[in-house]
Every structure is written in structure tokens, then in C-alpha cells.
Amino acid sequence: MTLSRCPFPLLHLPRLRHLLPLLPASLLAVACAAGAAPIKTDLANSSVAIAFKQMNVPVEAKFKRFSAGIDYDAGKPELAKASVDIDTASLDLGEAEMNKEVAKKDWFNSAQYPKASFVSSSIKPAGAGKLNVTGKLSIKGKSADVSFPLLVKLEAGKHVFEGALPIKRLAFNIGEGEWKDTGMVADDVTIKFRVSAAP
């Protein structure tokens, strides 16, 4: 936990900082934990996948490499922040040859745009275990403002954030040239994610 994230800005003033050792460490920890602070994500139990239809056949594929940064305190969900970085060349369609193809120019163009990202701009509580998240989604050099509901639950002592974000692949130039034909690969794509993080 860094001081800059502590919700007590007075402690940042040099003079007052001298008094800092006087504060019992435990009290300080409790005080700072009251704000939204980064929590440690457990990537092994997290996933980012996309679901779409190819000639009406449902296909789901996971990204093997991504990172997620989450500031979250169950007591102050409105202070939460989230960002996700996805390695676009890491989509696993279950076939090495296919994986290589979707990293090419017509699809993700991973050589030029190695990362897709999401950065939250506002997170608002929307009932028990639910948050409404708004933010910027950037894929292949195109950005769009998106919002989606996020479910928060505790599972085995960890926070689990789950959600699905429907997008149109053509809005991000995913699938150029002959792949613009949505009869072959549908325009509708749902990004499904689950991030598990230490409480």
C-alpha cells in the first residue's frame, strides 16, 4: 500500500509525516485500508475469453496472457478502479495454426497493436454484489466508451469479479478484407471475464 493511495492526504505533508511513527502501525493500516487500494490479482484463477459465432457455431476462446489491476474495497466500491491489459497474440482457439492466423493483420494485428486494454473511468454500486462499470476499451488502435454490469462475490476468501461485455468486432476493425462478411464470423462478440483477487 502506498501513501499516495491513502485517503488521508494530510499525512502527505512533510511536517505531519514526522508524526507518522507515533501512529500505531495497525491503526494506520486500518485507516488506509478504508480507501480503495490495489488488491493482488490471482491470474491462475482469472480468465478473459471471447465468445462469438462462426457460421452459427458458438465458439469460445481464452486469452492466455493478460494482466489486471484492481483497486477495490468492499466498503467503498465507488472508489474502485480497474484496468485490464490483454496480450492480443495470446488468443487460444485450440489450434496452433489458427492462433497464428488471428494475430495477423486482418484480425488483431498484434505486431502493431500487441495490447488491448480496458481502463475504468467510473464504478458505481448497483445493488448487492453488483457494480456498474464505465470505461474505455481500446483494441487495435480504436477506442470506445463502454459500460457493463460487474458481479462481485466472495469465493474461497477471494474477491471474484465477473462480467460480460458485448461488442461489435467491426467497430474495432477486427476482421478486415473478406472477413468483413458477418455471415461467416458474426459481428457480435462477447468479452467474458473473471478476475479473482485477494480480499
Place this chain on the structure above:
Amino acid sequence: MQRYTRPAILLHWLIAVLIIGAFAMGLVMTDIPGLTPTKLKYYSWHKWAGVTILALAALRLLWRLANRAPPYPAAMPRWQQSSAHTLHCLLYVLMFAVPLSGYLHTLSAGVPVVYFGVFKLPLLIDANAELKPVLKALHYWLNMGLAGAVGLHVVAALKHAFIDRDGIMQRMLPSFFFQGNP
């Protein structure tokens, strides 16, 4: 000579055409490099053809069990009768095994079959990365077996038609083939 029944003849030729088409498409589609819309289209068509063959094969087996096949001529040597019978049994087994292995292969790859892009067919098994290469090899070798069996079947039929001239092949030909020459 007694011929096969009309439904048996119809199913035989319909399945023959579909098997040749699906087999050829299988060779072509797996040979297309990279990822193209044509390739994906061929994969779908190949799967639809396979499912159609499987359904017609089931219908055909039922018909075959309910209706006796015309007997072989008494002059035909016993060994020929029993080898023809064995080959026919093998063809029946492969008519089921080939499409089934392909169906399971695509399921193991996590890609269900949506028949004609409309009917989602049952997920008999879950996606399974270990099983996938096994089923792929199985599908390939069953197909090679089928190609061999069909080759033998065709050579034998042609031998009966043009060397023995015993009317065996004519039992399975549509009647328009020998109108006026029964």
C-alpha cells in the same frame, strides 16, 4: 436376377455420392493453408455432409435388416460370397465409424456441429485437448480404410459386370441404366 429394392438402391447411391463428396472436401479443406472464409465454409459443409451420411446410414441399416438382400447366384464360389459379405459388413461399420469419429473430433476441439447452421447437434463429449489428436488420427485412418474398402468394392463390382458378366452389379443399378435390356 433379383435386384435390390428401390429404397436400398436409392440409399446406396445417395450415400455413395455424399461419401465421395465429403471425402474429397476433407482432403481439400485440410490442404488450404492459413485461415480463409472458404476453408471455414468447407469445414462446415464437410460436417453437414458427414452428419447426413450418418443419418442415411442408420436408415439404410434399418432397411437392410428389415429386407433380405437378393441372393447370390448359386454358381458363385463360396469364398467370393463370404468375402463379398465381409466387405459389405466392413462398409456398413465404416459408414458409421467415419462420420462418428469426425463428429467426436470436432466436439473434442470444442466446436459443436450446427447442422445447416440451424440445428445445434448434441454435445456427446466435452472439449478435450488430449483426446483431440487421437480422434483426428482415428478419423483420418478410418477414412483411409474406407477409401480402401470402397476401392475393393468398386473393383469387385466392375469385375462382376465386365469379366464375369453375371448380373451381380446390375442388382444395385437404378432401373434407368438398363431399360429395354432387363
